[in-house]
Amino acid sequence: MSERVFVEGNEAISRGATAAGCQAFFGYPITPQNEITEWFAREFPKMGRVFVQSQSELGSVNMLYGAVSAVRAMTSTSGPGFSLMQEGISSMANAELPGVIVDVQRGGPGSGTIRTAQQDFFQCTRGGGHGDYRTIVLAPASSQECCDLTQLAFYLADKYRNPVIILSDAIIGRLREIVNIETIDFGPLPYKDWAIRGKAKQKDGKRRTVDHSADLYHRDPNFVSFLIRLGKKIEQMQKSELRYENYKTEDAKLILVAYGYTSRVAKEAVNMARAEGTKAGLIRPITVWPFPYEVIREKVRQGCKFLVVEDSLGQMIDDVLFAAEGRAAVHFVGIADRHIPTDGGMILPDKVFEKIKEIQ
C-alpha cells in the first residue's frame, strides 16, 4: 500500500492507523481532534472495520480496553477527554494491553480553550493515572510523522504490551502537508497467544483472561512480583525506544529544545540565528517519554546554554532542568510569549529569535 496525499495531521493519524492494521476505533467528539473521529466514522465501515461513537471518553477508553484484548485498536481525544481516560490507561498498563491513545492537545486547565497549546506533557509523561506505570509518548511534528509515528505506536504497543500515547497538538493536527502513506515494516512480533479469541479458536483450546488487578487471576504470583516485572519493562523501553532529532547541534553553543509544533518554530529560529552567525541548534524529542536526558547532558558537558520553546507555562522545561543538573543556563520561551497574548496567538520564530539574541 502506497499513496501520496495532501492531508492534515489528524487525517494522517487516521491513515497511519489504517495502514498499521487498526481494526477498531472508538471516539467521542472533542475539538481539536474531530477530524480523526469523523474520518473513522466515514471510512472504517466501508472497510468492514469497527467504528463506535462512544457516550464519553470513559466509554472510548474502556471500549478500547475490550477491543485491544483481541485486536489492534485506537481512540483519540484532547485534554479534558484525555483526563477522563486516565483510569483506563492505568488499567491497560496493569492488564498489559496494547492500546493506542491519541491526544491532540488544546489549552487547559479545565475546559481551557479549544485552540492550540502544549500543556498535556506532564499528564502524558508522568503517568496521568494512578500507580507505577509509564507509557511511550510519541510527539509528531509533521503530517508525515503523524502517519509514521501512529504506525510505530501500534508496533511498540504490541512489542511491550503497554499503552502508547501519540501527543499531537491543534497546529500539527490541522496543518496540511504532503504525506506518503505506506505500511511500514518494523519487524516481526510474536504471535498474540494471550489475546481473547474464544476458547474454540485457541490452538490449545484453553481460555484466556485479561485482568488489571494483582489480587485475583493475574499473570504474576503477587502484586510486587508483577511490579518488578513491569519495572523491567519500563527500563527496557527507556533503553531501546528513545527517539529524537538533532538539528545543527554539532557545533552549537545554544541548544533549543522543543517538540510538536513549537519544534518547527524553533527550527526556523535556529536558521535565523545561523544566518546571523549565532551557533544555535535544536534537539527535538520525538519520544517525549523516554526523554533524551543523556543527549542533553552531553551538550551540558560541552558548555552549551539551553532554550526551551514550549507553548505552556513550562512543563517539558522540568526535564531539561533535570538533565542540566544546575550546570547550564536553561532559558524559556512559553505561552506568555505568543505573538498575540490570547488563545488565538501562537509562538512565532521572531519571538524565539529575539530571545536567542537576548541570551547569547
Add this chain to the structure above:
Amino acid sequence: MSQEAKVVTRKKVAGKPSLLTPNVAGFAYCPGCQEVLAARLIAEVIEELQMEGNTIGVFGIGCSSFLILRLDIDAIIGPHGRPPDIATGIKRVYPENLVFSIEGDGGLISIGGESLLGVLTRSEKITVIMLNNAVYGTTGGQMAPTTLVGQVTSTSPKGREIAATGFPVHAAEMIATFKGVAYSARGALISPVTYKKTKGYIKTAFQKQLDNIGLSYVEILSACPTNWHLSPVDSLKWIEEKMIAEFPLGEFKNVDKIE
C-alpha cells in the same frame, strides 16, 4: 450371602457444569453468598446453548470479579463500572461470540450509570447481568442505589433516609423502557421455583443476543449475609419479605423484533 453383584445402569440427572471450575484461589465466597449460584446458572445455560468455546464474560470490580475464578470461559476484568463499555469493545470485534457483562448494583447503576446508558442508547447486542444485593459488598456493606428505604448500612447508620438519599433504583423496569432493549427480567434464587425461573431468564437473554435482536438484561436478587448481618437462612427470608416487595420478580420486556 450371595457374591453376585447386580449391575445397575444409572442415568445422570444432575451434576456440576463443566464450566464451573473448582475454587482455585484458596479463598471462598462468604457463607450464604449467592453469587456462585448465579455463576452455576450461567455455566449451565452456556453449556445448554453449546457456546462453551465462544463465550466471553466481562466481570465487574468487587465480588463479581471473583467470577473469573469460577467460570472457565474467556474473561475480562476492567475498571469499576465499565463492563458494558468493555463488552461493547469485544462484542463489536467478535459479533458472532456470546458476550455478557456481570457486576453488582453499585457498579452498574451508580459509578457505571453512564456506561449502562451508553449501551442502552446504542442497543449493543450484549447481555448485561446485575447482581442486586442492596449494598456494596467487597468494601464492607455501604449504601448502594438499591439499598431499601430504612435499611441500615455502614454509610446509612440510621437507615436510608429518603430526604437525603432518595429511593431505590429499579434497574430492570428502567431498562425495559429503552427501545433498543430486547429483554429485561428480574429473578431471585430463594427457592427451586425462583432458581429455575431465573435460569430461564438468563437463557432467554442469551438467546436474544444470539438472535441479534437487541440488548438483553437480567437482574438477580442476591443474598449478602455478611453485610446484611443476617444468617444465610434469614437472608433468604429478607429477600422474600423485603427485597421482592421493593423489586418485583418477572419479565419487564420480551420482544423478538425491534423497529
